[in-house]
Amino acid sequence: MSISKCEQCIVRQFSSLKALTKDELLRMANCKTSYTIKKGEPIFEEGEVTNGVYCIKEGVCKMTKLSANGKDQIVKLVKSGEMLGQRSMISEEPANLSAIALEDMEVCFVPKAEIMQFFNQNNQFSLNIMRTICGDLKEADDQMVSMAQKSVKERLAQTLIYLEDTFGNNEDGSLRIQLSREELAGIIGTATESCIRLLSDFNKSELIAISGKKIIIKNKKELRKLSE
Amino acid sequence: MSISKCEQCIVRQFSSLKALTKDELLRMANCKTSYTIKKGEPIFEEGEVTNGVYCIKEGVCKMTKLSANGKDQIVKLVKSGEMLGQRSMISEEPANLSAIALEDMEVCFVPKAEIMQFFNQNNQFSLNIMRTICGDLKEADDQMVSMAQKSVKERLAQTLIYLEDTFGNNEDGSLRIQLSREELAGIIGTATESCIRLLSDFNKSELIAISGKKIIIKNKKELRKLSE
DNA sequence: TTTAGAATATGATTTTTATCATACTTTAAA
DNA sequence: TTTAAAGTATGATAAAAATCATATTCTAAA
Numbered sequence: 001m002s003i004s005k006c007e008q009c010i011v012r013q014f015s016s017l018k019a020l021t022k023d024e025l026l027r028m029a030n031c032k033t034s035y036t037i038k039k040g041e042p043i044f045e046e047g048e049v050t051n052g053v054y055c056i057k058e059g060v061c062k063m064t065k066l067s068a069n070g071k072d073q074i075v076k077l078v079k080s081g082e083m084l085g086q087r088s089m090i091s092e093e094p095a096n097l098s099a100i101a102l103e104d105m106e107v108c109f110v111p112k113a114e115i116m117q118f119f120n121q122n123n124q125f126s127l128n129i130m131r132t133i134c135g136d137l138k139e140a141d142d143q144m145v146s147m148a149q150k151s152v153k154e155r156l157a158q159t160l161i162y163l164e165d166t167f168g169n170n171e172d173g174s175l176r177i178q179l180s181r182e183e184l185a186g187i188i189g190t191a192t193e194s195c196i197r198l199l200s201d202f203n204k205s206e207l208i209a210i211s212g213k214k215i216i217i218k219n220k221k222e223l224r225k226l227s228e
Numbered sequence: 229m230s231i232s233k234c235e236q237c238i239v240r241q242f243s244s245l246k247a248l249t250k251d252e253l254l255r256m257a258n259c260k261t262s263y264t265i266k267k268g269e270p271i272f273e274e275g276e277v278t279n280g281v282y283c284i285k286e287g288v289c290k291m292t293k294l295s296a297n298g299k300d301q302i303v304k305l306v307k308s309g310e311m312l313g314q315r316s317m318i319s320e321e322p323a324n325l326s327a328i329a330l331e332d333m334e335v336c337f338v339p340k341a342e343i344m345q346f347f348n349q350n351n352q353f354s355l356n357i358m359r360t361i362c363g364d365l366k367e368a369d370d371q372m373v374s375m376a377q378k379s380v381k382e383r384l385a386q387t388l389i390y391l392e393d394t395f396g397n398n399e400d401g402s403l404r405i406q407l408s409r410e411e412l413a414g415i416i417g418t419a420t421e422s423c424i425r426l427l428s429d430f431n432k433s434e435l436i437a438i439s440g441k442k443i444i445i446k447n448k449k450e451l452r453k454l455s456e
Numbered sequence: 457t458t459t460a461g462a463a464t465a466t467g468a469t470t471t472t473t474a475t476c477a478t479a480c481t482t483t484a485a486a
Numbered sequence: 487t488t489t490a491a492a493g494t495a496t497g498a499t500a501a502a503a504a505t506c507a508t509a510t511t512c513t514a515a516a
Contacts, residue, residue, distance in 0.1 A: 068377070075369050087362045087366065091363065091366065096369060126354065130354075130357075130361070133358070133362060138319070138324050140368035141293065141303050141368055144301070144372045145301045148301050149296070149297055149299055150295070150297075151503090153502090180464090182463080189375070189376025190503075191505075193504075193505080194502090194504070197466075213512095380473070409495095418474085420493095420494090424495060425473095428495070458516085460514095460515085461512105461513085461515095462512080463512070464509100465508100465510070466508085467506105469506080472503070473502070474499100475499080476498085476500090479494100481494070482492085482493070483493085484489100484491085485490085486488085
């Protein structure tokens with residue numbers, strides 16, 4: 001069984017890990033554990049003590065939090081090349097959010113001890129991690145303002161644009177990432193029926209086209225206007 | 229004119245600065261600038277390049293963001309002993325939020341160059357800053373879920389409890405921090421009239437007592453139940 | 457293939473929240 | 487002190503969104 005090198009890994013290219021030296025990467029390759037996560041399965045769940053970080057080699061997952069009324073709010077989507085669990089690791093707290101696979105995934109787990117060693121000895125690495133978390137904080141603040149001040153329609157338009165810009169399209173032009181209506185509602189923070197209804201409206205006014213689960217953005221300009 | 233020492237400062241006791249050595253504190257005392265900010269005035273505003281951090285020696289301020297519809301959303305309240313502007317400093321971006329004094333304040337400005345030096349040479353200091361930002365991120369995520377999933381009534385109850393727990397009471401039992409109805413609405417993310425109306429309801433059902441701007445929490449237990 | 461269960465869709469209705477209008481009260485400046 | 491402006495309060499109404507009810511379509515397991 002060969003241990004795949006971290007050096008060529010997509011996560012290495014796009015995340016804080018790009019600051020690691022060859023030596024550090026080798027150390028990481030030796031202590032990491034690779035997992036395959038099936039669509040719908042959790043990588044970790046809210047309240048769990050993770051004791052390390054996860055590198056996403058392949059696939060997309062949703063970060064959710066169960067609210068008091070029993071609905072899952074999707075706080076964030078995370079795609080390949082990114083890392084999970086840094087916040088809990090640094091805060092030394094259990095996970096605040098669950099990470100659930102939206103498609104089949106390949107992830108690597110790197111134990112906390114290893115990461116913290118890099119963190120303490122490699123200044124650029126720790127600065128990178130901090131920048132990532134700072135970026136997350138800015139996004140979270142912005143999203144909070146959206147939730148508080150925008151209508152459901154505006155948030156749906158915004159989310160559709162975000163999905164296209166972040167995850168791209170299939171050959172037929174439809175959004176590459178396919179969410180159930182319930183999940184889409186979970187991102188924008190509304191009832192599933194309201195989300196479905198608004199999608200129908202967008203469809204009727206030819207902002208989007210719907211065929212089954214597939215959604216095609218037909219008039220991005222207008223949709224962007226709607227989202228403001 | 230005497231330069232007040234940072235050593236005894238409240239900010240030093242409660243913030244990341246507690247990790248600084250005596251020598252570092254002395255350096256900071258020599259490069260800091262002290263300001264008095266009057267109630268209602270900004271410490272800095274959204275989009276401004278701050279080039280340093282602010283230590284809050286005295287007073288409370290609101291962190292706001294102007295939304296597309298022209299309303300100010302209050303993202304967070306910050307009180308004496310805390311620091312402002314770390315996120316922008318680390319991200320090397322302009323401020324994402326405005327900081328406006330809710331009461332007369334005393335703050336000190338410490339230039340970025342100085343902070344980054346501590347940051348690079350003092351591991352515990354940088355870890356402390358990171359923990360602070362990680363804490364902010366967790367709070368922001370949680371608040372986002374509240375905004376998305378809770379009713380205005382629940383959010384008002386939650387906010388009143390938060391205000392008492394965080395800022396305490398005056399001798400007469402009223403909330404120490406006094407917000408206008410508009411500001412309170414800006415925290416919970418609703419229209420000012422809706423906020424006023426719900427306060428009236430809470431008053432009628434004897435959860436709180438209102439006299440002018442003063443609010444007294446009379447039935448915290450019930451209020452806490454309402455907030456869930 | 458049949459078929460049960462889940463997901464999607466849509467109508468009807470209720471609840472929540474925003475908006476507009478207006479009155480009252482407090483505050484601070486002339 | 488008076489007075490204008492801002493803040494607070496409340497009613498009436500409209501708009502937005504949730505909920506409940508059903509129907510339809512899709513999907514995967516028997």
